[in-house]
Amino acid sequence: MILSIDYGEKKVGLALSDETELVGSALPTLKIKTPANAIELIREICGEKHVSKIVVGVPSGWQNIDSPQTKIVREFIAFLKVSIKLPVDEWDESYSTKIAERNISGKQKKNSDSYAAMVILQEYLDYLRNEKNHI
Numbered sequence: 754m755i756l757s758i759d760y761g762e763k764k765v766g767l768a769l770s771d772e773t774e775l776v777g778s779a780l781p782t783l784k785i786k787t788p789a790n791a792i793e794l795i796r797e798i799c800g801e802k803h804v805s806k807i808v809v810g811v812p813s814g815w816q817n818i819d820s821p822q823t824k825i826v827r828e829f830i831a832f833l834k835v836s837i838k839l840p841v842d843e844w845d846e847s848y849s850t851k852i853a854e855r856n857i858s859g860k861q862k863k864n865s866d867s868y869a870a871m872v873i874l875q876e877y878l879d880y881l882r883n884e885k886n887h888i
Contacts, residue, residue, distance in 0.1 A: 756804045757874030758795070759846065759866050760829050765791050766866030768874040769802055774881065777874035779867035788829050792836045799837060807839055810846030810873040844877050 755774055759766030767780040780798070785791040798804070809830050812822050819827070834841050846869070 754802055754804050755806045755808060755874065755878070756795070756799060756802070757844075757870040757877065758807060758809045758833075759870040759873060760791070760809060760826050761866060762825065764866045765795075766868070766870035767795075767798065768867055768871035769804070770874060770878060774878055777871050777878060779871045782866045788832055791829070792833060795833070796837055799839060804839060806842065807833065807837070808842045808844050808874065808877045809833070810870065811843045813845050842877070844873050846873050 754772060755770040755777075757768040757770075757777060763785065765783040765785055767783065768777045769780055770777045783791065783794050785794070795807075799807070809826065811826050811830070812820060830841060830843060
């Protein structure tokens, strides 16, 4: 299974693929205090859910220039790679939050970060499936 992460300094959105890696589902959003706290919680989830790979949404900067948030996410990814011994891929998360917010309502909005992670995951899964079909 693949775990998707929409990283923020206070909240971390998570989504998990099914066993066939065709569709993703949002998990509860994590409220975190530090990047180390996020890593600890993610490590637990990876063990419980038998995760084989992680994909992290990276905000693309305007005109391909990294924004401050892009740098924060890339630092988190570097920390994640040395802390958790799983493959970690990056995925452009442009518009994932806007897409997620457009498709949720009511109580779901509290979990909007995880719905953004689900958008990232679904794009990534679709990409993998298309790659397999072109080989």
